[in-house]
Amino acid sequence: MELHIAKDPAQLSENLAAWISNYILEVLQDQPRFSFVLSGGSTPKALYLLLAKAPYNTIIPWERIDFFWGDERAVPFEDSRNNALMAYNTLLDHVPVKPEQIFVMKTDIDPVESAAQYEKQLEHYFRGQSRTFDLVLLGMGDDGHTLSLFPGTEVVHEQNKWVTAFWLPAQDMYRITLTAPVVNKAACIVFMATGDAKALTLKNVIEGEFNPDVYPSQQIRPKGGELHWFVDEAAASAMD
Numbered sequence: 001m002e003l004h005i006a007k008d009p010a011q012l013s014e015n016l017a018a019w020i021s022n023y024i025l026e027v028l029q030d031q032p033r034f035s036f037v038l039s040g041g042s043t044p045k046a047l048y049l050l051l052a053k054a055p056y057n058t059i060i061p062w063e064r065i066d067f068f069w070g071d072e073r074a075v076p077f078e079d080s081r082n083n084a085l086m087a088y089n090t091l092l093d094h095v096p097v098k099p100e101q102i103f104v105m106k107t108d109i110d111p112v113e114s115a116a117q118y119e120k121q122l123e124h125y126f127r128g129q130s131r132t133f134d135l136v137l138l139g140m141g142d143d144g145h146t147l148s149l150f151p152g153t154e155v156v157h158e159q160n161k162w163v164t165a166f167w168l169p170a171q172d173m174y175r176i177t178l179t180a181p182v183v184n185k186a187a188c189i190v191f192m193a194t195g196d197a198k199a200l201t202l203k204n205v206i207e208g209e210f211n212p213d214v215y216p217s218q219q220i221r222p223k224g225g226e227l228h229w230f231v232d233e234a235a236a237s238a239m240d
């Protein structure tokens with residue numbers, strides 16, 4: 001695991017935008033297309049806004065990138081809580097990508113059916129390959145959740161399905177999420193975490209005992225791929 005500590009959230013987004021851009025260019029020297037899983041939540045917004053602007057809007061070969069989501073809140077696309085809407089508003093509406101490059105988790109159909117359809121799309125996209133995504137970008141909630149793997153939920157331990165949906169009573173909504181097995185087969189996983197509200201959780205996730213029921217982010221352990229944590233000083237402040 002590689003830890004990258006930035007001064008503050010703005011510096012973290014700058015560093016990560018440059019890092020992602022270099023990584024995409026490097027990977028695309030050896031293969032025709034790049035698969036990129038976007039995270040939802042508030043942390044990646046500044047990063048997406050940066051990637052949509054110079055120099056990244058011209059350096060990155062957007063037409064060779066396919067976009068996926070790590071998880072989705074099963075609310076209409078127009079709802080401000082929708083993770084895909086946030087990514088369109090900040091990034092995808094501003095760079096030259098075609099609709100066929102964007103694999104949204106549908107929220108206008110039954111969530112369980114949406115998860116099943118997404119899993120089929122992934123199986124088709126990665127058929128015959130032992131690795132899945134080239135890059136998975138993840139956030140971590142203050143409670144240690146990542147994707148929609150929340151503390152104390154069964155989905156944290158899902159071993160077979162690549163995508164699943166479940167009712168989250170605390171938020172009064174369905175969640176659709178990739179599971180740990182499909183993410184752990186990625187070539188590269190990057191977590192972002194900022195702010196002192198995440199400091200103790202970050203310490204426990206990285207330095208504490210393995211207890212994924214309490215800290216689901218610990219289930220993200222790549223099998224052969226890279227794992228990076230991009231954090232700011234506030235989030236890192238409780239670590240040894």
Ligand SMILES: O=C1O[C@H](COP(=O)(O)O)[C@@H](O)[C@H](O)[C@H]1O
Binds near residue numbers: 040043070072138145
């Ligand atoms: O609900 C979610 O939260 C996490 C963390 O979000 P943040 O606001 O603390 O950055 C996010 O990674 C996930 O995609 C989202 O659905």
